[in-house]
Amino acid sequence: MSETLNPFKMAQAQLDEAARIMNLDEDIHAILREPRREFHVSIPVRMDDGKLKVFKGFRVQYNDARGPCKGGIRFHPGETIDTVRALAAWMTWKCAVVNIPLGGGKGGVICDPKEMSMKELEQLSRNYIQAIGRYIGPEIDVPAPDVYTNPQIMAWMADEYAKIRGYYAPGVITGKPVAIGGSLGRVDATSRGVLYTIREAAKKIGMELKGATVAIQGFGNVGSYAAKFLAEEGCKVVGIADIGGAFYNPEGFDIPKAMDYVLENGTLEGFNNVVNCEQLTPPEAILELDVDILVPAALEGQITEKNADKVKAKLLAEAANGPTTPEADKILRDKGVFVIPDFLCNAGGVTVSYFEQVQGNMNFFWSEEEVRERLEKIMKNAFWAVVETAEKYNVDNRMGAYIVSIARVAEAMKLRGWV
Ligand SMILES: NC(=O)C1=CN([C@@H]2O[C@H](COP(=O)(O)OP(=O)(O)OC[C@H]3O[C@@H](n4cnc5c(N)ncnc54)[C@H](O)[C@@H]3O)[C@@H](O)[C@H]2O)C=CC1
Numbered sequence: 001m002s003e004t005l006n007p008f009k010m011a012q013a014q015l016d017e018a019a020r021i022m023n024l025d026e027d028i029h030a031i032l033r034e035p036r037r038e039f040h041v042s043i044p045v046r047m048d049d050g051k052l053k054v055f056k057g058f059r060v061q062y063n064d065a066r067g068p069c070k071g072g073i074r075f076h077p078g079e080t081i082d083t084v085r086a087l088a089a090w091m092t093w094k095c096a097v098v099n100i101p102l103g104g105g106k107g108g109v110i111c112d113p114k115e116m117s118m119k120e121l122e123q124l125s126r127n128y129i130q131a132i133g134r135y136i137g138p139e140i141d142v143p144a145p146d147v148y149t150n151p152q153i154m155a156w157m158a159d160e161y162a163k164i165r166g167y168y169a170p171g172v173i174t175g176k177p178v179a180i181g182g183s184l185g186r187v188d189a190t191s192r193g194v195l196y197t198i199r200e201a202a203k204k205i206g207m208e209l210k211g212a213t214v215a216i217q218g219f220g221n222v223g224s225y226a227a228k229f230l231a232e233e234g235c236k237v238v239g240i241a242d243i244g245g246a247f248y249n250p251e252g253f254d255i256p257k258a259m260d261y262v263l264e265n266g267t268l269e270g271f272n273n274v275v276n277c278e279q280l281t282p283p284e285a286i287l288e289l290d291v292d293i294l295v296p297a298a299l300e301g302q303i304t305e306k307n308a309d310k311v312k313a314k315l316l317a318e319a320a321n322g323p324t325t326p327e328a329d330k331i332l333r334d335k336g337v338f339v340i341p342d343f344l345c346n347a348g349g350v351t352v353s354y355f356e357q358v359q360g361n362m363n364f365f366w367s368e369e370e371v372r373e374r375l376e377k378i379m380k381n382a383f384w385a386v387v388e389t390a391e392k393y394n395v396d397n398r399m400g401a402y403i404v405s406i407a408r409v410a411e412a413m414k415l416r417g418w419v
């Protein structure tokens, strides 16, 4: 991975730029450049063939000035400590931009879930919690799902934590299945948040969503529901892509059909054999389609100085964390692309995770409609706070979002006497 594609260096460069613009106190800046705490663990798992395999895992607690650390756990073969550090930093800004009383954390395990059986995955999930269990908890650090983890994995983790503590503590983890204390509306919350911010952005730039064309990279939890909601909004989703390939259909895809296909087959690979569409090569061409809205919803570092100039979309809704490098940001700004920055665009997930904690604490659960209404209000407020700040400082939306978030985190640090 090149220096510029080191996600943590990217996160630090973004912070440095915002600190410069807002003339941030240098002690606060120095603290915010590094994670507060991080754990590196070895996770032994007895594989189905009888051999023992030792996986490497991480949990980073970046900043807890505003409340317990919060953030997902990623299972991915390419996971690195610097990716987890970056994701934990972005969680800090994400919780602050939507103004929920939480800090930032993130976890990761280097593994390839697609090559593992359910039994192996369960052991890996349980043993990861064995390794970090004493450092997390409802008042300390609360994990959730991220790439290649899901509600079932959260259920195993919550159960393992219960074994360690001797009682079931649903507040230790969010994104759980509804039957064991999850919130209605968490599964599609990130994508609903993406939709809500796209709606506001469309108003801001005068784009009609009905008939607007969309390309989406990543067709997992976030990408697939984002595609569904945008199609329901009247958009034409003409490009979809995942690890199995990228596909283009100028007439617009039938999204529920694509979702069913992925449910059955694991990825979109071979989708062009069942519906009439073109397979794009290389798959990264999805990012360069001539569309109105581009939604990266896979991994970080996708839009770089190499391809940013080829992005044709007018609106970039960053559903993924860290999809755009700082070099690409400059190019997009010069081209006049309206960017909804990642930690604003995808904050719907953690917002409903927060609702899950609140409901769990009361042991009283809301209707899905109530969850959605509250989420929509929070996302709209956050969007306009960012846009107004960007205009006030004459900077792009990413810097606007950083300024809003850093100011809130800095205020908490000062009040707590950290500086
Ligand atoms: N799940 C959540 O609630 C949240 C997720 N995010 C972010 O959204 C992004 C997607 O996460 P999820 O949908 O949860 O993960 P997921 O595991 O459900 O889906 C990931 C998707 O990305 C695709 N993908 C992986 N590598 C790819 C590549 N090289 N090219 C094209 N597609 C590729 C996979 O095939 C899959 O469709 C990540 O950046 C994650 O950190 C952000 C906020 C909340």
Ligand SMILES: O=C(O)CCC(=O)C(=O)O
Binding pocket: 070, 071, 072, 073, 094, 142, 143, 144, 145, 146, 174, 175, 321, 346, 347, 349, 350, 351, 353
């Ligand atoms: O729901 C959560 O707590 C965090 C989800 C997450 O990892 C993210 O927003 O990137």
